[in-house]
Amino acid sequence: MNEKITQMLFNVLDELNQLRPREEHLAKEVGTPLAGDFGRLDSAALINLIVLTEEKSAHELGRPILLTDDRTMSQINTVFRTVGSLADHIHLLLNEKRDG
Amino acid sequence: MEIKTFTVADLGLALLSEDFWLTKTLPITKQRALSICHNPRAEKDDSALLVAYQDNQVVGYLGILPDKLFFNNADHKVGWLTGWWVDPCLATKGVGAILLYKALNAYRDRVGVSGGSKEARNVLHASQKFVTLAPVKGLDIRFRFNATNAILRKFPWMKLFRVGFKIADVMLDEIVNLRRLFWERRTHILQRLTFEYVSSIDAETGRFIERHHQHDLTRKGKADLDWIMTYPWIVSAPQKESASRRYYFSSISARFFYLGVKVFEQNNGMVGFLMLSVRNDRMRVVYSHFESRHAPSIAAAAVYQALAMDVSTLSLYDERLVKSVAGLRCPFWSTQSVSRGFFLSKAFAGSPLADCRLHGGDGDFAFY
Numbered sequence: 425m426n427e428k429i430t431q432m433l434f435n436v437l438d439e440l441n442q443l444r445p446r447e448e449h450l451a452k453e454v455g456t457p458l459a460g461d462f463g464r465l466d467s468a469a470l471i472n473l474i475v476l477t478e479e480k481s482a483h484e485l486g487r488p489i490l491l492t493d494d495r496t497m498s499q500i501n502t503v504f505r506t507v508g509s510l511a512d513h514i515h516l517l518l519n520e521k522r523d524g
Numbered sequence: 525m526e527i528k529t530f531t532v533a534d535l536g537l538a539l540l541s542e543d544f545w546l547t548k549t550l551p552i553t554k555q556r557a558l559s560i561c562h563n564p565r566a567e568k569d570d571s572a573l574l575v576a577y578q579d580n581q582v583v584g585y586l587g588i589l590p591d592k593l594f595f596n597n598a599d600h601k602v603g604w605l606t607g608w609w610v611d612p613c614l615a616t617k618g619v620g621a622i623l624l625y626k627a628l629n630a631y632r633d634r635v636g637v638s639g640g641s642k643e644a645r646n647v648l649h650a651s652q653k654f655v656t657l658a659p660v661k662g663l664d665i666r667f668r669f670n671a672t673n674a675i676l677r678k679f680p681w682m683k684l685f686r687v688g689f690k691i692a693d694v695m696l697d698e699i700v701n702l703r704r705l706f707w708e709r710r711t712h713i714l715q716r717l718t719f720e721y722v723s724s725i726d727a728e729t730g731r732f733i734e735r736h737h738q739h740d741l742t743r744k745g746k747a748d749l750d751w752i753m754t755y756p757w758i759v760s761a762p763q764k765e766s767a768s769r770r771y772y773f774s775s776i777s778a779r780f781f782y783l784g785v786k787v788f789e790q791n792n793g794m795v796g797f798l799m800l801s802v803r804n805d806r807m808r809v810v811y812s813h814f815e816s817r818h819a820p821s822i823a824a825a826a827v828y829q830a831l832a833m834d835v836s837t838l839s840l841y842d843e844r845l846v847k848s849v850a851g852l853r854c855p856f857w858s859t860q861s862v863s864r865g866f867f868l869s870k871a872f873a874g875s876p877l878a879d880c881r882l883h884g885g886d887g888d889f890a891f892y
Contacts, residue, residue, distance in 0.1 A: 462619070
C-alpha cells in the first residue's frame, strides 16, 4: 500500500510542478521537503498539494481522505515535512478508516 | 509553531491583559478587539482571531468577523476573514494555509472573504473551497484635482516644486467651488432635499432600514450599523503610535469618521438613508437604503455631502446610484469604475445568493 501511496504522491508532484517554475520543481523522492521548517511550499502551493492529494487519493486509491481537519493542521510540520512523512500519514488515515 | 484560537470572550480577556499587547508584532489592535467584543452578531464562543506563535512571537494571524447571511427565510452564521498576515520570513512554512483551514473548520466551512490581496485570492482559489460572488460594481468620482499628491507620488524628486503644485491645487479647487455653486443653483438641491445627520441610528432610521433591507444578504439593521459607527477599527490621529506600527493593517488615519445622513424630499418625507465613512480625503457610501425611483435624489445627496465635506473622491457601490450620477451633471474632474469582490465558501454554493443584494460596506469593507 505504501508504494501505491508514494506513487500517487509522485503523480501529485508532477501536477504541482506544472504550476511552478522549473528551478522550483520538487524532486520525486520520499525525502523531498514540503512544508514546515525546511519546506519549500508557500501557502498557495501547500493548499494545491492538499487539494491534489485529496483528489488523487479518491481517484487512484479509491479512498477519500481529509487532510484539512484540525488534527492534521496541528501536526503540519510533522505530516508535511517530506513526501515520505505525508505518505506515512495517508497510510495511517487509510488504516484508521478501514479499522473504523 | 503553535496556533492559538481566541474566541470573542478571549479577546475580552485579552483587552484586560497587559502581556497580550507586548509582542513585537500585534495580531489585532485594541480598537478592533473592542469592536469584535461588541459585535451584536457575535457569540462569546465564536472564534474571532487565530494567531500563529513561534518562540512566543507572533508569526501569523487571521481575524474572523462573525456575521449572519439571510436567505431562504432564515439567517445563517458566517465568519468573514479579515486581517490575514504571515511573517514573510516564514512564507514557506504553510502558516497561511493552516490559518485558513483552521478558520474553515471553526466555522464549519461557512466563511466569507471581502476583497483581499492578490496573494490571499490565490490561496482562496487554490483551496477550491470558495465561490466568487458577482462583484459589487461602483464608481469613484474625483472632485478635487489634488495635483500635489498625484505628481509627487509618481515623481518624488519634484518635491522642490511642492509650493507651486499647492498653489495650482488651491486655484483648481476654487474652480470646483464655483462649479459647485452653479450646480447647486441649477439643480435647486437645497430646495428639493433636506438632510438630517445622525451619529447613531435613531428609531425613524431603524424603521426605514427595516423596510428597505429585505433583499440584503447581510440585512444590517439598527443594532449592526450603530455598532459599526460606535466601534470603528480606524482611529483619527495625527500620527502612528507604537501599537499601530506593530500591526500590519490600517488602524490610524488623519481623518476617519462615520456619518449617517437621512434624506428627505419636500413632498415625500424620508426617501433615503446613507451611511457614509470619511477617511482622509475619500468618502464612501458604505450602506444606502432607498427605493429605486428616488435614486437620482439619493445620488445628488451623496454628491452634495461629498462636496460639503471637501473630500477629493466619492466612492459609490450601488448600481442605481452609479447610473443616476451621469444625469446629475455634477462638478467632477473624472470618474472611474471600481468594484468590490466577495467570496463565500462552497457550503453556501447552493443558496440563492444571486437574488441577494450586497452593500459596499459588507464583509469587513465598512471598517476601512
